[in-house]
Amino acid sequence: MRKLAPNPDDLGRLDLDDILGTINEEVRRRFGEGEVADYIPKLAEVPKDRFGMALAMLDGRVHEVGDARERFSIQSISKVYTLTLALEAAGDALWTRVDREPSGDPYNSLIQLELEKGIPRNPFMNAGALVTADVVLSNYDDAERMLLDFMRARSGNPEVGTDDVVAKSERESGYRNVAMANFIRSYDNLHNDVQDVLDFYYQQCALRMDCVDLARSVQYLADGGRCRATGEAVTTAEGATRINSVMMIAGTYDAAGDFAYHVGLPAKSGVGGGIVAVVPRVMGLCVWSPGLDEKGNSLLGRYALHRFTRMTGLSVF
Amino acid sequence: MRKLAPNPDDLGRLDLDDILGTINEEVRRRFGEGEVADYIPKLAEVPKDRFGMALAMLDGRVHEVGDARERFSIQSISKVYTLTLALEAAGDALWTRVDREPSGDPYNSLIQLELEKGIPRNPFMNAGALVTADVVLSNYDDAERMLLDFMRARSGNPEVGTDDVVAKSERESGYRNVAMANFIRSYDNLHNDVQDVLDFYYQQCALRMDCVDLARSVQYLADGGRCRATGEAVTTAEGATRINSVMMIAGTYDAAGDFAYHVGLPAKSGVGGGIVAVVPRVMGLCVWSPGLDEKGNSLLGRYALHRFTRMTGLSVF
Amino acid sequence: MRKLAPNPDDLGRLDLDDILGTINEEVRRRFGEGEVADYIPKLAEVPKDRFGMALAMLDGRVHEVGDARERFSIQSISKVYTLTLALEAAGDALWTRVDREPSGDPYNSLIQLELEKGIPRNPFMNAGALVTADVVLSNYDDAERMLLDFMRARSGNPEVGTDDVVAKSERESGYRNVAMANFIRSYDNLHNDVQDVLDFYYQQCALRMDCVDLARSVQYLADGGRCRATGEAVTTAEGATRINSVMMIAGTYDAAGDFAYHVGLPAKSGVGGGIVAVVPRVMGLCVWSPGLDEKGNSLLGRYALHRFTRMTGLSVF
Amino acid sequence: MRKLAPNPDDLGRLDLDDILGTINEEVRRRFGEGEVADYIPKLAEVPKDRFGMALAMLDGRVHEVGDARERFSIQSISKVYTLTLALEAAGDALWTRVDREPSGDPYNSLIQLELEKGIPRNPFMNAGALVTADVVLSNYDDAERMLLDFMRARSGNPEVGTDDVVAKSERESGYRNVAMANFIRSYDNLHNDVQDVLDFYYQQCALRMDCVDLARSVQYLADGGRCRATGEAVTTAEGATRINSVMMIAGTYDAAGDFAYHVGLPAKSGVGGGIVAVVPRVMGLCVWSPGLDEKGNSLLGRYALHRFTRMTGLSVF
Known part of the structure; x- marks a missing residue:
């Protein structure tokens, strides 16, 4: 299978830096x-008046604006990567377990x-992320x-690291996650030690990265599974297509319909x-602004993505 | 907003008739x-050994295979059109009611x-279709x-008509729909007479059309809202984008995730x-085969769409 | 089977008129x-400042206080009688249908x-009351x-009648009941015409009676199934026991646990x-006061029953 | 408040040993x-062909039959006692937490x-038992x-003890209970360490006692709260009444309605x-037979209680 690329002439006419500048101004007013x-x-200590956005084109160029180089806790965005790893390791058999x-329903409903x-x-x-974490633990050493x-390989940034304070903080307050992991274990759908699964899960959520x-x-998801950096x-191309589809259907907690309607791109958010987000055949992108809406998605991040697809016509729909 | 068109060279390389022929052979074996x-x-009287598929390109050409000229009851596919009409009439206020x-959940859960x-x-x-039917009734005479x-205008076929036997049959056995309509009415979310809403709903479902x-x-949904026939x-282009997004998220009962994963196109099925289905900027398409899977979607129709996007690379993801 | 009667000496020591008087005073202050x-x-037109209470002893004596001779709409209390009739007609087979x-859950949840x-x-x-109404319709002429x-026979009052305005009012606003009846019908659990079932249901709810x-x-439920008046x-004695048990478990919407705890008698309320309520082997009783609590039970009626069993020791527990 | 005692003449006419003998014969045939x-x-190792039954009258006499002196794991029957202790310690404030x-729903639904x-x-x-266990832990040393x-005081048997193998077995396989405890903790409705609550809970369930x-x-629940042994x-008398009411409404998992209908006594079962069970003002009683029905209640135990209230007329209804 090969995907249809967009018309390069259409793409060439877009002034992406100008568009990012406009969005940045609009967002900062809010x-x-x-x-x-x-x-x-x-x-909770992170200030609300932050906004960054970065686009990573398939040819390696990056467009960025605002606080695109400030690191934040990636939280549930990490689930895209553990899904990728679990799907590579388990293949379609993964879908018998999740x-x-x-x-x-809300993201943490039992x-x-x-x-x-x-x-x-x-x-x-x-x-579901606990199950994919379990699959990763079963298939990879350390x-x-x-x-x-x-x-580090995907981002090309060897300084990507974990915020141990955040991981520890989650470990100490995450009664709901402990409940969920034990509940899944009661159905024999975790195969590793419950605490090991939780520890790996907290560590993945506590990764700190910036928009760039x-x-x-996520560029590999726009480019048929290939990582440009390495x-x-x-x-596979099929794998990338499928991960994108899961992001579209379920990447933004229970606001997937709203994101499809207003943004129209596969996306995954974190608290x-x-x-x-991914524009297939065109780019990977990331927005960041700490204030969340009532569904748990970045309020201004969602707005920025909405404006971006409306200004560029890059919605998949 | 304008959408990115696909690269015409990529598209030109696809031999769509050959692909349809291959799919037709594969489907008939099943x-x-x-x-x-x-x-x-x-x-229930419709024979199972039927399969048709048709593609309506933006330039007006049609590719078709198998029983693409045999009429069938469109049933829930009609909901795409009443949604379009309700959205045109009510605008975004529609979303306060649905x-x-x-x-x-299954399609008829209370x-x-x-x-x-x-x-x-x-x-x-x-x-939801009862509510959009109600909105249409409130906004259009007759x-x-x-x-x-x-x-008739969308299809360019003046012989499109209603199967009154099917409409009558639904009217006589549809206790669940009567329950649902009265239940919605009890929340004041139907404004017309309950029986009038049901009658209009049964009529829309009983339309008979073929794949072509x-x-x-649905070509207008691929072409920024413009109907080529008329x-x-x-x-609007925005409206078409949004209807496509709702089809992706909710067009195939509770198999939306499965369709996104295996097909990757906005689609709407009927029993x-x-x-x-819609390939934005490229075509509207339709498949038909009467045998349903356990979710209520055409089993071989879903398979045909899966093969189609895998062979053409035309998934939106 | 015969039931243990209470010690007549204990019962004789209770001054029921005095107790009713005390309760009446307490209630009127609230x-x-x-x-x-x-x-x-x-x-909605019924004034809130009403309270009546009546006790019908097994020997035929009646103790009463307050507005015990003012008629009101019995509403769901009627379900005790249609259950009795349905159980007599269908026997234990009734329990395959309800x-x-x-x-x-609340009383009208789907x-x-x-x-x-x-x-x-x-x-x-x-x-459930729609199903018992259906059973009654199937088994009794007119x-x-x-x-x-x-x-009229149970109460010994030939003037008991139906409030047609209330019945008509329910018929015109009861979308939820229409929904429910059609929903049950969709499962083949109503055998008569849906509208006939609803009409009979509205009529039974619209009966007007007073506390006496x-x-x-309900005296027959305290006396092994025998009606003293006729x-x-x-x-049967078994039948009375069982109807009492259903009242205890389910007679007061979703406040059954609260009634068991604070009152401790089989009881059935109406809006x-x-x-x-029933004190087995001792009396049938009735309270009335129009103001309802958030569960739909008479707020002061519940209080009066609570006080009554606490002052007399007549809780079954 | 004082409760009405039953007529001693009625009670005196019952030949309880004869009734127990008949029940024993009937049960053993099944x-x-x-x-x-x-x-x-x-x-799982306990043989199914066991049946015991014991009645503890208010005057201290005991009637027994079959394997009434064989010990078994009391499991959820223990919840009656922790409820009693929690209610004594916390008073009505307990009901803000449970x-x-x-x-x-089934007994372990989340x-x-x-x-x-x-x-x-x-x-x-x-x-709910985890919450009462938590209240007990907060209010009693050791x-x-x-x-x-x-x-030991309630039963008058100083040899009552805990089966540590059962407690350990539960501790090692109880993922569902760990899930539940952490889930409740996530709502701040456990105040002690989660593991401490679970340990106390497993210990109470692992008590071994016989029918006598x-x-x-449970005799104190029949006798206004007084323990005859000590x-x-x-x-209080009020407390006993209330605990009985909770047993009636919720003592037999989701078969409370069935027990009320067929047995008609406050009862609490264990796996x-x-x-x-309790006959207020008359006796405490216990049946035991290891085979469970699909709701988790002793199948022959339930049958024995049904026969008992039908033969004696001692249902509260």
Whole structure:
């Protein structure tokens, strides 16, 4: 399978720096909207008046604006990478342990999990991410080290690291995650020690990266699975297509319909205020602004993506 | 906003007739799979060994294969058109009466409706389609006639008509729909007489069209809202983008994630065995085969679409 | 089976008129609490400052206080009588069509009904009462007339009648009931015409009776199924025991646990503000006060029953 | 408040030993029905052909039959005693942390817990028992020792003890309970260390007692809160009434309606096959037979209680 590339003439006519500049101005006028996540004390300290955006084109060029070089906690964005790794390791058998349907429920609900007997709806709900974390642990030696290397290779930034204070903070307050992991384990859908799975999960969420790092780190999803920084096939073209589809359906908690409608790109958000998105055959991108809307997505980040696809016509729809 | 067109060279290299021929052969080897819908006696009489597929390109050319000229009951595919009409009439205010999130539930569940106090999850569930039917009734004189004219204009086929036996059959056995309509009415989310809404709803579902008619009838969604047959702007470019996004998220009952993963196109299915889909900037298309899978989507139709996007690379992802 | 009677000496020491007097004073000091049901306009006109209570002893004596001779709409209290009639007609086969478990849900929820495929949780939820109404319709000629005769015989009051304005008012506003009846019908769990079932249901709810009538009308449940007024065996001793058990478990919407805890008697409430209760082997009783609590039970009626069992020791527990 | 005692003449006419003999014969003919609980390996070893029954009259006499002196794991029957202790310690404030309504769900469901934000439906579901265990831990020094002393005092048997193998077995396989405890903790509705609460919970469930011990141990609930063995007021008359009411509404998992209908006594079952019941003002009783029905209650135990109330007329209804 090969994908249809967009018409290079159309793409060439877009002045992406100008568009980013316009969005940056619009967003800064709205600073203050949204609420910073407070369930992890460390995250609550991040100031709300931050906005960054970066585009990583397939040819390696980067367009960026605002606070695109300020690091933040990637949180649930990490689920894109553990899904990639779990899918590479387990192949389609992964889908016997986690489904790929929209949740219709908040990201940490146990209700669906009970109704469906321990099979999470998708790998981007917390429950599903625990299962993919478990699959990664079963298939890779020293999974924490491996994931760190993976993120450094994808971003081309050897300084990507983990915020141990955030990881520790989650470990100490995450009763809901402990509940969920034990609940999944009661259905035999975790195979490693429950605490090991949770530790790996907290570590992946506590990675710190900036918008440029993250835009580069999803570029392989725009380019048929190939990582430009290293030349590796991170996944197949088919694999990239499929991960993009799961992002579209389930990447933004229970606002997937709203994102499809207003943004129209595969995207994955995190409570640290970051959102990565993919324009197939064109670019990986990342926005960041810490204030969240009531669904847990970056309020101004979502607005920036909305404006971006409306100004560029780059919605997949 | 203007959308990025695909590279015409890439598109030109695809031999669509050859691809349709291959798919037709593959599908016919699997004839017999799936179950014909039996809740309406008239629908249960349709033989399972039928398959048609048609592509309506933006320039007006049609590619077709198999039983693409045999008419069938469009059933829920009609919801695409009533959504278009309701959105044109009510604008964004429509979304105060029906949401646009995935359902996570079967198409005729009342549970979600009660939990969310009479606001259906999306316009493609039966409940949501009753609300859009109500909006159409409130905004157009002689809505049944208007819808028939609309479908004839979109398809360019003046012989499109309603199967009164099917409509009558639904009217007589549709206790669940009567329940649903009265339930929504109890939340004041239907404004017309309950029976009038149901009658219009049964009529829209009972339209009979073939694959070529339907492929042409969704072409406007691929072409920024413009209908090639009449030259009219059926909706805006923004409107077309948005309707496509709702189809992606909710067009195939509770198999939206599976369709996104395996097909990767905005699509809407009906229990008559038809599925329409949209390749933005490229074509409208339609497949038909009466045997359904356990989610209520055409089993071989879904397979044909899966093969089509894999062979052409035309998935939006 | 015969039941243990209470010690007549203990019973003889209770001064029931004095106790009723005390309760009456306490209740009147709280007049104004609760909200009168407003979903039927006619019911909303009833003044809140009313309270009546009547005890019908097994030997025929009646103790009464306050507005015990003022008629009100019995509403869901009627479900006790249609359950009695349906159980007599269908025997234990009734329980294949309606369960006898607590609901855990509000009285008119459709959620449980869908999860349990059209089998209502108990005969005192609206859904269950529609099924018992259907059973009565299938087994008795001219069911409306028969029920009226039944209530006149039980109460010994030939003037018991139906409030046609209330019945008509329910018929015109009861979209939720229409939804429920059609929903049950979609599971083949109504055998008569849906509208006929609804009409009979509205008529039974619209019966007008006073506290003395109603206390007498549940006396058979305290006396092994025998009606003192007519000498008839309305049901068997076993039947009376079982109906009492269903009242305990499910007679007060989703406040059954609260009633068991604070009152401790089998009881059935109605949104007209009445509550009937049974002290097995001792008496039938009825309280009435129109202001409802948030669960739909008479707020001061519940308080009066609480005080009554605490002052007399007549809780079954 | 004082309760009405039953007529001593009625009671005197019952030949309880003869009745127990008849029940014993009937039950033994049905040996083999039901399934022994297998989620704890140690419990699965208990043979199914066992049946014991004991009645502890208010005057101290005991009637017994069959294997009434064989010890078994009391499991959830222990929840009656921790409820008593928690209610004594916390008073009505207990009900802000756990409700007293029927569950309508299986005993270990997390769904209701999430819908009601960490407040369990009643103290007899596992979730509710964890909360009462937490209250006991907060209010008594060395709660394990105290509970053991309490059970020895109530039963008059100083040899009552804990089966450490069962407790350890539960600790090692109870992922669902760990999930539930952490989930409740996430709503701040456990105040002690999660592992401490679980350890105390496993210990209470692992108590081993026989039918005579347990019949004596619920006698205080039949006698206005007074323990005959020690003369202590274990709870008030009001307290006993209320605990009985909670047993009626919620003591037998989601078969409360069925028990009320067929048995008609406050009762609490355990997966070890035991069921305690209370005839207010008359006796405490206990039956035991290891085979369970599909709701988790002793199948033959339930049958024995049904026969008992039908032969004696001692149903509260």
